[in-house]
Amino acid sequence: MIEFKNISKYYHGDCIALKDVTFSIRPREFVSVVGRSGAGKTTLLKLLLREEEPTEGKILVDGRSIKHLKEKEIPAYRRKIGAIFQDFKLLPNKTAYENIAFAMEVGGRSEQEIAEDVPQILSLIELVDRADNFPCQLSGGEKQRVAIGRALIHKPDILLADEPTGNLDPLHTWDIIRLLCRINELGTTVILATHDREIINALGKRVVSLDRGRVIRDEENGRYIV
Amino acid sequence: MFTSFKRIIKWGLTNFWRNGWLSTATVSIMSLTLLVISVLLMVNVIANTVLENLQGKIDISVYFKLDTSEEEILKVKSQLEKLQEVENINYVSQNEALIKFKEKHKDNPILLQSLEELEFNPLEASLNIKAKEANQYASINQFLEGVYYKDIIDKVNYLQNKEVIEKMHKIIVDVKTGGWGLSLLLALIVFLVTFNAIRLAIYSSREEINVMKLVGASKWFIRGPFFVEGIIYGLVATIVTIAILYPIFYFTSPKISSFLPISDIFSYFKANLLSFFLLLLIVGVFLGGFSSLIAVRKYLRE
Numbered sequence: 001m002i003e004f005k006n007i008s009k010y011y012h013g014d015c016i017a018l019k020d021v022t023f024s025i026r027p028r029e030f031v032s033v034v035g036r037s038g039a040g041k042t043t044l045l046k047l048l049l050r051e052e053e054p055t056e057g058k059i060l061v062d063g064r065s066i067k068h069l070k071e072k073e074i075p076a077y078r079r080k081i082g083a084i085f086q087d088f089k090l091l092p093n094k095t096a097y098e099n100i101a102f103a104m105e106v107g108g109r110s111e112q113e114i115a116e117d118v119p120q121i122l123s124l125i126e127l128v129d130r131a132d133n134f135p136c137q138l139s140g141g142e143k144q145r146v147a148i149g150r151a152l153i154h155k156p157d158i159l160l161a162d163e164p165t166g167n168l169d170p171l172h173t174w175d176i177i178r179l180l181c182r183i184n185e186l187g188t189t190v191i192l193a194t195h196d197r198e199i200i201n202a203l204g205k206r207v208v209s210l211d212r213g214r215v216i217r218d219e220e221n222g223r224y225i226v
Numbered sequence: 227m228f229t230s231f232k233r234i235i236k237w238g239l240t241n242f243w244r245n246g247w248l249s250t251a252t253v254s255i256m257s258l259t260l261l262v263i264s265v266l267l268m269v270n271v272i273a274n275t276v277l278e279n280l281q282g283k284i285d286i287s288v289y290f291k292l293d294t295s296e297e298e299i300l301k302v303k304s305q306l307e308k309l310q311e312v313e314n315i316n317y318v319s320q321n322e323a324l325i326k327f328k329e330k331h332k333d334n335p336i337l338l339q340s341l342e343e344l345e346f347n348p349l350e351a352s353l354n355i356k357a358k359e360a361n362q363y364a365s366i367n368q369f370l371e372g373v374y375y376k377d378i379i380d381k382v383n384y385l386q387n388k389e390v391i392e393k394m395h396k397i398i399v400d401v402k403t404g405g406w407g408l409s410l411l412l413a414l415i416v417f418l419v420t421f422n423a424i425r426l427a428i429y430s431s432r433e434e435i436n437v438m439k440l441v442g443a444s445k446w447f448i449r450g451p452f453f454v455e456g457i458i459y460g461l462v463a464t465i466v467t468i469a470i471l472y473p474i475f476y477f478t479s480p481k482i483s484s485f486l487p488i489s490d491i492f493s494y495f496k497a498n499l500l501s502f503f504l505l506l507l508i509v510g511v512f513l514g515g516f517s518s519l520i521a522v523r524k525y526l527r528e
Contacts, residue, residue: 049440072444079442089437093244105233106443150441 001027001189002048002158006057009043009213017043018054019213025191027157030184032200033193034224035210041193044210045160048191049083050074061158079107082151082159082188086166088143090135096146097122097131103150117153125149125179141172148179152188159183161192165199173199200224230447238454248427249459255423256463256514257470259416260506264471266409267505268491273405276486277398282356284391286363286384288370289350292320294378299351302375306355309369311362316354323349350380360395364388417513424459424517428452428525435525449522456518460510467510468503471495 002025009018018040025031033041046052047059050066058065061077069077090099100121104114122128125145135143144164151159161180165173177199184190194200200207200223207222208215217225242249290299296319303315318326324347331337341348357363367384384391431452438448472495479492495502 051440075439075442075444077442078440083440089433089440091434091437093241093434102438102443103441106438106441106447108230110229154442 001025001029001062002191003060004044004057005060007044007047007054007059008056009040009047009052010055016213018047018210021057021210021213021215023208023215023218025189028184028187028189030181030190030203030205031192032203032205032207032222033191033210034195034200034207036195038212039195039210040213041195041210042162043213045083045162045191045193048158048160049081050077075106079103079154080156080158082148082154082156084144084147084151084159084161084164086163088135088140088147088167090143090146090150092135095132095134096127096138096142096149099135099146100150100153103153107154121149121153124152139172140168141175144168144172144176145179148176148183152183156188158189158191161190161194163194164192165194165196177203197224230450234447234450235454237451238458241451242455242458245427245455248430249455252423252427252459253462253466256420256459256510257466259420259513260463260467260510261470262416263413263509264467264502264506266412268475268495270405270409271494272482272486272491273401277401280394281360281398284360284363284387284394285354285356286367286382286387286391288353288355288382289380290352290378291380292346292348292350294351296351298378299353302378303353306353306366306369309366311357311359311366313356313358315356318352318354320347320349320351323347323351360391360398363391420513421517421520424456424514425521428518428521432525435522439526445526448526449519452518452522453515456514456516457511458514460512460514461507463514464503464506464510467506468499 004021004023007018007021008016010016021040021044033044035041043052047054048061048066050069053067058067060066066077091102094102097118100118101114104117109117119128119131122131125148127142127145127149130138130142135146138146144167147164148159159180164180165176168176173196180190180192181203204221206220207217207224209217209222209225288302290302299317303317306312306315327341327349328338355366357366363384367382370379370382435448475492475495479490479495482491
């Protein structure tokens with residue numbers, strides 16, 4: 001489903017973010033990409049979201065190189081991939097409901113679809129009673145759940161999670177991880193980038209370890225060893 | 227397509243409302259811009275009226291010798307009328323000159339009595355000539371100095387008034403050019419201030435623009451609400467400006483009219499209210515919309 005083929009990314013000519021990264025991810029897989037800060041996890045996800053382009057190599061999604069996506073095709077491509085981030089990236093002037101509905105609106109979905117789907121997602125993330133709250137009125141865990149709700153609204157095949165628990169306390173952290181596992185069980189490929197040893201070791205899923213831009217380990221039922 | 231359009235307008239309106247303080251600040255700055263532009267326009271209108279009034283007061287008079295027949299004078303008049311520079315000519319016959327003289331000096335019985343004692347009318351017939359522009363009197367005077375007219379013209383008062391006319395012309399030209407120059411400069415400054423205020427307002431939303439991109443919004447879906455917000459700034463600022471100008475003109479108009487030779491400014495403002503509103507609206511909406519598009523463009527490219 002996703003193939004990274006000899007991906008290298010350099011910034012300002014000589015700063016190596018990724019070097020010759022090659023691995024693939026199967027449909028419905030739950031993969032954790034781990035490594036210390038600066039190992040290249042976020043860069044890898046940015047390349048997959050087409051926020052940036054690799055300096056060398058190519059990324060294939062469903063057999064198609066995303067390098068060749070036209071400028072106009074990028075919004076539609078991003079709608080097929082859900083993404084959540086450490087800093088939540090919610091729209092501050094929109095309520096929880098509107099943040100999720102906005103993702104449907106940009107995709108041109110009808111008002112009726114929005115009115116049906118958003119409450120369903122809100123109940124999945126257990127935030128029905130917080131629907132009309134603005135992000136500044138929500139806790140960190142609730143914000144991240146809204147972000148997950150927004151990422152799921154298009155029923156994406158892939159969900160990217162870049163340090164989703166970085167800003168959360170342990171209780172909320174496990175809330176989010178459990179939610180990601182549930183989403184994966186429902187059939188979505190999940191790519192989780194984190195440096196949280198405890199989470200990785202408890203998950204018991206595939207782990208791709210990065211160090212200074214290189215893949216140093218790729219194991220099924222892996223553990224966090226750096 | 228229509229749904230997207232509707233959503234863009236909805237978000238533009240919602241953002242305007244929810245960014246209360248930012249919207250108020252931006253609208254205030256834009257209102258100030260529109261106020262400055264309106265005042266500049268009004269000052270130009272007033273200056274032009276005053277200048278036209280002054281220009282209307284300039285003319286030259288040609289006095290004909292006493293033995294010149296009316297027929298000859300009218301011939302000169304019709305020839306003068308063929309000149310491009312001439313705006314209009316007023317013929318004052320000997321009799322009319324006498325009547326005017328008597329009217330003017332009715333309180334001076336000695337002067338009138340001495341006039342009675344003369345057995346003829348000593349006043350000369352004249353042509354009062356108004357040129358289209360103040361600097362054209364010299365060429366009209368040159369025409370009158372032609373050999374053909376020398377025998378019938380007694381005097382042309384151009385030479386006596388030459389200095390005044392030229393000075394007046396210089397003042398008129400200077401005030402007009404200076405006024406336009408100053409207006410353009412001020413307009414440019416307030417334009418730039420507004421442009422930057424809107425850019426700053428959007429600068430605070432740069433992270434939001436980035437999030438919209440990540441969620442998969444198309445460029446127009448991101449740009450649209452900001453563009454609508456910019457247009458609303460222009461619309462609200464226009465209404466605020468008119469609401470401020472209306473009482474200002476209402477109260478200052480009598481004062482301005484009392485020391486400047488112009489009629490009521492408030493009536494002028496009221497009569498042209500719609501065109502004034504439309505003009506400000508076009509400036510405001512253009513400035514708001516255009517600044518927003520330029521500002522968003524920067525963050526869309528990042």
